[in-house]
Amino acid sequence: MSETSSHTALYDQHRALGASFTDFGGWQMPLKYSSELLEHKAVRAAAGLFDLSHMGEVEVSGPDAGAFLDYALVGRLSAIAVGKAKYSLICTDDGGIIDDLISYRRAEDNYLVVPNAGNAKAVAAALAERAADFDVTVDDQSSRTSLIAVQGPHAEQILLDLVPAGQADDVRSLKYYAATEVTVAGLDILLARTGYTGEDGFELYVPNESAAVLWNALLRAGTPHGLVPAGLACRDSLRLEAGMPLYGNELSLGVDPYAAGLGPVVALSKEGDFVGRAALERKKAAGPARKLVGLQGLGRRAARSHYPVLQDGQTVGEVTSGAPSPSLGYPVAMAYVDAALAEPGTELQVDLRGKAEPFRVVPLPFYKRAK
Amino acid sequence: MIKVVPELQYSAEHEWVSRDGGGPAGIGITAVATDALGDIVYVDLPEVGSTVTAGETCGEVESTKSVSDLYAPVSGEVVAINDAVIEDPALINNDPYGAGWLFKVAVTADGPLLSAEEYAAANGAEL
Numbered sequence: 001m002s003e004t005s006s007h008t009a010l011y012d013q014h015r016a017l018g019a020s021f022t023d024f025g026g027w028q029m030p031l032k033y034s035s036e037l038l039e040h041k042a043v044r045a046a047a048g049l050f051d052l053s054h055m056g057e058v059e060v061s062g063p064d065a066g067a068f069l070d071y072a073l074v075g076r077l078s079a080i081a082v083g084k085a086k087y088s089l090i091c092t093d094d095g096g097i098i099d100d101l102i103s104y105r106r107a108e109d110n111y112l113v114v115p116n117a118g119n120a121k122a123v124a125a126a127l128a129e130r131a132a133d134f135d136v137t138v139d140d141q142s143s144r145t146s147l148i149a150v151q152g153p154h155a156e157q158i159l160l161d162l163v164p165a166g167q168a169d170d171v172r173s174l175k176y177y178a179a180t181e182v183t184v185a186g187l188d189i190l191l192a193r194t195g196y197t198g199e200d201g202f203e204l205y206v207p208n209e210s211a212a213v214l215w216n217a218l219l220r221a222g223t224p225h226g227l228v229p230a231g232l233a234c235r236d237s238l239r240l241e242a243g244m245p246l247y248g249n250e251l252s253l254g255v256d257p258y259a260a261g262l263g264p265v266v267a268l269s270k271e272g273d274f275v276g277r278a279a280l281e282r283k284k285a286a287g288p289a290r291k292l293v294g295l296q297g298l299g300r301r302a303a304r305s306h307y308p309v310l311q312d313g314q315t316v317g318e319v320t321s322g323a324p325s326p327s328l329g330y331p332v333a334m335a336y337v338d339a340a341l342a343e344p345g346t347e348l349q350v351d352l353r354g355k356a357e358p359f360r361v362v363p364l365p366f367y368k369r370a371k
Numbered sequence: 372m373i374k375v376v377p378e379l380q381y382s383a384e385h386e387w388v389s390r391d392g393g394g395p396a397g398i399g400i401t402a403v404a405t406d407a408l409g410d411i412v413y414v415d416l417p418e419v420g421s422t423v424t425a426g427e428t429c430g431e432v433e434s435t436k437s438v439s440d441l442y443a444p445v446s447g448e449v450v451a452i453n454d455a456v457i458e459d460p461a462l463i464n465n466d467p468y469g470a471g472w473l474f475k476v477a478v479t480a481d482g483p484l485l486s487a488e489e490y491a492a493a494n495g496a497e498l
Contacts, residue, residue, distance in 0.1 A: 020406075035464070036435055037410035233409060233436050300413050302433060323435055324412045353438075 008053035009146050009208040013215050017229050025117030027054035029232050036233035040326045043197050043238055044369075046226025047152030049218055050235060052203070053211065056120025057145040058113040058127060062136035065109045071274050072130040073103070074257065076267040080105050085177045085194060089257055089265055090115075090123055095279035096253035097260070099123050100245065102194060104179045112190070112205070114147075116247045130275060146211035150218055151201030151238075153369075154225040159184065159191070159202055161221040176200075185217030196235065198242025198367055240321050240332060243294060243365030249305060249320045250292055250334055256280065259288035259336065261364075290317060291342040294366055295350070295359040297331025300324075303350040303359065309335050310349040310356055316341055319350060325366060332366045333359065373402045373496040376468045381490035382444035387468060388484060395450045395475040400432060400441070403494045405467050408434040411460040416441075416452045416474050423449060425482025430473075432463070441473070444482050451475040 005028045014021070019030035030051060032039060042048050060069060066078030075088035082105050090098045099119040104112045115123035124140035131138050150158055159171050162184045170180050171191070179192035187210045195201040206214050219229065236246070245251050250260060257266050257280065266280055297303065302324045309317035322333030333350070341348065344363050349356040379387040385404035389397035405411065413433040423429045423443035430441035452474040456462045463471035491498055 032409065035410050037412075037461075040435070237435055301415075301431075302413075302438070304438065324433065326412075326435060 006054075008051055009211040010051045010053060010148075010215050013212060014051065014229075019229070019231060022232060024232055025054055025119075027117055029054055030229070032231040032233045033229045036231065036237065037326050039228055039230040039234040040237050042226060042228045043152045043199055043230055043234060044327055045153070047150055047154040047158055047201075047222055047228075048197070048230030048234065049215070049222060049227055050149040050151065050230050051146075051215070052149050053146040053208075054117035055147050056115040056117065056123060056140070056142040057147070057205065058115065058120075058124050059110065059139040059141055060113055060127065060136055061110045061139070062134070063109055064134040064136045065111055068131060068134040068136045069103060069111060069113070070270055070272065071134070072127055073101075074266040074274060074276060074280065076270045077103055077105070077111065082107055083178055083180060085179055085192060087177075087265065089262060090126060091257070091276035091280065092253065093276060093279060095256045095276045095283050097247075097251045097255055097257065098126060098253065099247055100251055100262075104190070104192060106179070106190070119247060144208055146206050146208050146214075147203060148206070148211065148215055148218065149195060149201060149203045150222065150227070151195045151197040151230075152199050152227070154222070154227065155199070155201040158218065158222040158225050158227060162217055185214055187214055189214065196242075196244055197238040198244070198365060199238075199369055236321075237323050237326055240323055240334065241325050241327055241365065241367035243334070243367075245292070245334075246321060256283045256288065258283055259290055259292060261292050288339055290336040291339050292320070293335055293337055293342050294362045294364040295319070295322075295333040295335050295348065296362045296366070297333070297350075298358040298360060300331070301352050301357055302331035303333040303335070303352065303357075308351040309337050309359075310351055311341060313356075316348065322350075327367050331359075334364070337361070373406055373494070375401065375403075375487050375491040375494075375496045375498055377487045377498050379468065379487060380444075380484040381487065382442060382482060382484060383493070384442040384444075386442060386444040388444050389472075395477045396445055396447075397472050397475050398444060399467055399472040400463065401490070401496075402467050403496055404432075404439065405464050405471075407437075408432060408439055409436050410434055411463045414456055414460050414463065414473070416457065417443075417449045419449050419452055421449050423447065423476060425480060443476070444484060445476055445478045446480040446482070447476040447478040449474050450477050
């Protein structure tokens with residue numbers, strides 16, 4: 001085991017459940033407990049329980065909180081209502097992506113910004129640096145905050161078993177990309193209806209010292225509803241089917257939002273300057289040379305990250321993520337391809353270890369849950 | 372602890388070889404391999420009648436998260452393949468040394484093979 005990788009507050013729970021571990025973003029995280037296929041299918045059909053405590057949590061508070069995030073991030077965070085969340089990006093001056101993140105507005109002057117595990121320190125540092133001219137406090141709470149997700153069609157029913165009767169309607173009426181304070185298993189938590197699986201589901205933020213109690217309560221209440229503990233292996237196949245980008249695969253400092261299909265996330269129309277604005281205006285005007293697309297494999301072999309995408313023997317792109325889709329039964333992948341070849345229906349090939357196999361450009365997401 | 376079957380021989384690339392009597396050798400992949408791969412969803416096997424050469428690739432095994440070449444642990448002619456694992460690759464995970472066998476070879480020459488003890492010791496597995 002790597003000496004530098006951290007354990008979450010739930011490490012003992014994972015060991016007791018027989019997890020196999022993997023290093024991810026500097027953390028020892030559960031890869032799977034039993035079978036990643038079983039866990040994937042449980043999330044699609046019932047529910048999965050995820051430890052996401054490796055994710056970062058940065059609190060931004062103070063009278064300028066909204067104006068500050070409008071400057072530090074590419075979105076218009078000042079415009080979201082209290083209790084709502086927004087997906088955004090934090091970019092460099094050059095328009096490269098430092099991270100993609102979700103921000104929850106908890107009060108008029110208080111936001112919780114959630115970066116990815118491997119970027120948490122870089123995001124906290126960038127926010128602190130950008131805060132110099134604003135009346136805000138940037139507090140990196142990552143090391144003392146745990147995050148547990150319940151994802152799947154039965155997630156709401158499981159939460160309802162654990163909240164007081166008086167809060168049942170708060171859970172039922174909670175909209176996608178919204179958050180509220182509720183009591184779950186006797187613990188005061190921040191409950192968000194967000195996720196990274198393409199299913200309905202919740203993310204629960206708690207202090208580390210309450211994480212084990214919450215985890216055990218969710219596992220106990222969820223088991224009769226078909227919930228299983230779920231690791232990062234199925235989290236990756238679930239988010240890929242849902243067409244959601246993963247930082248380090250689809251997103252990086254070398255990628256701009258327009259290439260990644262995230263142009264609508266960049267609020268060029270907002271007032272005032274923001275970090276990356278000039279570069280992003282230029283990039284939008286020029287248009288991306290390559291675009292992120294979905295690829296459906298027409299054979300049975302799957303494309304994997306970094307495999308070349310071909311057309312008539314010429315390299316026209318590169319795969320960023322790929323796997324056999326457990327829900328759909330055929331290989332799916334995301335790839336950057338020359339912008340002229342990004343239209344759905346375009347027939348391409350992927351070099352699968354020396355053999356060109358047929359793939360077709362298809363719209364994202366690959367998988368959409370039934371409403 | 373990952374299991375290794377005492378009666379079999381092993382390649383360093385995680386194939387097992389079953390030799391009882393003078394008949395064709397049964398070949399599959401070990402529990403060490405299936406554990407590392409995760410859930411197997413696709414397997415590509417050599418064709419019946421083709422010749423495989425010890426130490427050379429003769430197919431591949433693909434899981435949700437990874438893909439691995441299949442190396443022939445022995446040389447000879449492929450005389451049978453397990454159609455059941457092509458239909459249901461999960462058999463390889465569930466029973467790697469039994470129902471999850473892959474193919475049979477009429478052996479003309481052995482590759483470098485390890486005993487169960489040697490293979491287990493090299494891979495932190497137990498007999």
